[in-house]
Amino acid sequence: MTAGLSGSFLDSRGPLPLRGQKPVCSSSVSMELFPSPYGLQQEYETLFTSSSLDFLHQLISTFNEEVDQVLGLRVSRKAQLDLSGDLPGFLESTINIRRDPDWRVLPVPPRLQRRHVDIGDLAPCDTQRFIKALRSPAQGLQVDFDDGNCPTFYNQIKGIHNVLKAVHNQFPNVPDISQAPVLMLRPRAWNMVEHNIMVEGREAPGPLVDFGLLMFHCGRKLYENKSGPFFYLSKVESFMEARLWNKIFIWTQQKLGLPVGSIKATVLIENVLAAFEMEEILYELREHSAGLNCGIWDYSASFVNKFGHRQAFLLPDRSKYVNMEKRFLRSYMDLLVQTCHRRGALATGGMAALLLPQDPQSDSYRRVLATVTRLKLLEIQAGVDGFMVYDLSLIEPMQKLFKLHTEGENQLDQLRHDVTVTPEDLLSMPSGGVTLSGLMYNIAVGVLFINAWLSGKGHFFYRGQVEDSATAEISRSQVWQWIRHQTGLEDDSRLVSRRLVSDLTKEIMMELKVLCPSVSLPSAADMFLEVVLRRDFPEFITSYLNQDHTFITSQDPGQVEAVDSHLPRSKL
Template sequence: MENVELSDPPLGLEEEFHVLLTPDAVRFLAQITSTFNNEVDKILWNRTARKVELDLTNSYPDFSPNTAHIRNDTNWKVAAVPHRLQNRHVDIGDTAPYQTERFHRALMSSAQGIQVDFDDGNCPTFYNQIKGIFNVYQVVHGEIPGLLSVSEAPVLMLRPRAWNMVEHNMLINGREIPGPLFDYGLLMYHVGKRLSESECGPFFYLSKVESFLEARLWNQIFVWTEEKLSLPAGSIKATVLIESVLASFEMEEILYELREHSAGLNCGIWDYSASFVSKFGHRLEFLLPDRSKYVNMEKRFLKSYMDLLVQTCHRRGALATGGMAALLLPKDKDSTEYQSVIAAVTRLKLFEITAGVDGFMVYDIDLVAPMQKLFQEHTSGPNQLHIIPSVNISQSDLLVMPAGGVTLFGLKYNIAVGILFIDAWLKGEGHFFFCGKVEDSATAEISRSQVWQWIRHRVKLEDDNRTVTRGLVLALVQQVVRQLLDDSSALQQQRLNTAVELFMEIVLKRDFPEFITTYLNLDHTFLSSRF
């Protein structure tokens, strides 16, 4: 038996902790971790090696000749889409399940699915992980009066943490357990069989996959789990989020590796855009302009990525889903602002529907019905698998940066989002609301990435030709903080000041910290907090 060290239960969750972390469940976590620990290490080493190779050779990613046989073989397809996943029109995104009220409200909605999120929209305190997994456990086992059964409710699309995260509160043989194995393992152990028997899963979103080798690892984990828990082969299905520019060149290979377990691919906008800075931000030719003005799905590099994703998925019989609408509806339905938000979301999502996506996400539950109506008005049937875009996407299509510069508004907006995300994280929250939108780690990634890159390349502002420097950013940070500190308590001010210090650390690093969540997850301020 592996040596296991487990932290004490989070305060107030003693009962939930003991329901979930039974001796058998802990043994299962220990087994899955010891089985795949070395492979997880190799994945992370391969990421580092790939980045070093690109930097040393000053080269660009491309479609690999080593896997051309997979792309050129027209005969293979993914396994048939299960009945419960045939219609993916509207999922409710960023649903951190520790937020019980929102989770239950989502379950009672008319959405096709719920992104049950332990990743981008969630802050992974031990309290949040235990509370969230326990809430899923109760829902799947029908222990909450008044809620629909899992057979009738929107399908649960479970999103564990990505490979860059670890769980500090559980050590196996002296090493912290990988965050995704903790989340995935506990969820599968407690609800996998029940979801399978009700033909409602288990279904997953997989975040931040960078290569087909990572998809191969997930497939091995799925096969191992199905055997261990006596589940039918191929019953686990996963939608891979293509959030890295490197993964965009390996979409067919990723589908191929997961072909018995694939629920398709997903394209977003901000994590994907931020990955350009992460991989190539020090190169001037990859300078990304102001996202608030010049970066959207209509730009060539993002439109190409979406078209290729839809084409790839539909050729192989897999579903292709789009990003999340982050705008929030005002309460007054008769207001011009309400109509303006509806119009803005409709325009953006109609663009994705026209591109052939089979579904997308919204954050605001009140957007579900109008977006479902939009699908019904512009498509026929549960999905658009029959639409295969006639495009020929090249390396340059995926790597071309949009034209544009940097505005003072964009710089201040990015600063505010970066600071407020860190502030939310220090409160144990993974998303927050700002200027009529929901912001999470994806928008925090692109925000702090752009500030880092603009300082690095000493970009000039369009407004007044000032250069973006450490001094200018610090002055703007102080302006932003003064606005945010109005009516704040002493505790809030102290936390916000800590967030400012962390933000400045991150945007001034000589070498780009790859993930803001990794950086924060290892910071002493977070580790010493009691949630």
């Protein structure tokens, strides 16, 4: 494949479109690239060169079929659980892996050994916040193309180009990439597609586009600076998916001339089925593993995803009854730490979403800091080697907390021999009911998230904390499940029903219109109701927005750069 700077892309079978033209629709074209979003012509040409497109084409065509296979495996596993009524357990077929005491993951490079506090939900298309994070004292940055990011073509190109600039030291007054917080690059999850790139007549898998461009433009530079390439892998559901990622890593390293094991990846255990395969996931990635991560909301939402139609798995009000001290979440975190440390892998906790108020002398500031400290101390005491915060003002207090309660670079020596976790522990739902305030909060978060996406933003701020697709997932999941089971409110005799949710949505809209005046807010409310009132549970709200309500439009650059403009400057 060849390409000129004019933007015409060719292969041996035909041309790809010039910028400003519609894509060629021809069976002879093996790869199609849509035109540049407005205002990003230079970034577009930098990323999409003849060489990078050839690499992307090979990567995607090589693994397209296997991506379909792992997604098909998800569907078949869900169908089997539904039809049989069975519950997941630790796999008999892989018992030898779990019983073998000798295997370990390869040690991670020095820059990953000590990452007590990372910045999370960092959408790199927000240039101002990205630069501020690079200048911060954080030890790592979760550069997020997934949960905290809205994957418009504009945002993806802007974000990947910003990573390229950071890696190649093109931002002024930013530390060299070897000294800046280490970049933990988080491509989109398997459920996401890239509408603007077609390979062999099919839309490209979103994670392969993100991963491929990041590796092609930044992989070698990161490796040479002993600062990567390091990744987060989202929404992995089985060891077969980890096996596919490992094959992709090996193929990519060979193509780019990097040693095997150069790529390191942390797998986010965000699904209840993956919790039963943590050792197997580490085993599949043992040359490329940077450990496992646990987080509360995507993981909790996965229970509704897999078992939400079963009365026994009714998840109570998350605001009142769901936290990391509950048996099913505490068991999951303890097992993750034990599994990782037994195999020499790092275990990381979730993200503190609360925002510190401006005035350090205020009661609200002390209250928020005390809450974050208490919750993160639970994770430190469980043995995690690090966690994330959103608010940059929390970096130093949380680093001090780690220093006060731990010794050394990490807690790999905490083997947690005291932990014995059974399937019953992992599947034990907390007791509790549904409150009116919890129901209204979930509705508000769901509507505001969809509204943010319609504005090209992947996260927003509500009642003193950041919300993203993870909190949107648990919010809309709970509303759907409570309607499905006609759950009673603790406050009165009403049942959660279609009528009640519709009426409350109208009531909440009065508040939201004042809080967030937006022309897309009514559409967001309609789409939220469509999601929670459907007969069948939509697997991911992001898939629903990205595919059922196809999301192809380019965003005005002013929208993207203003993602956090309504926050005080210290929060940027």
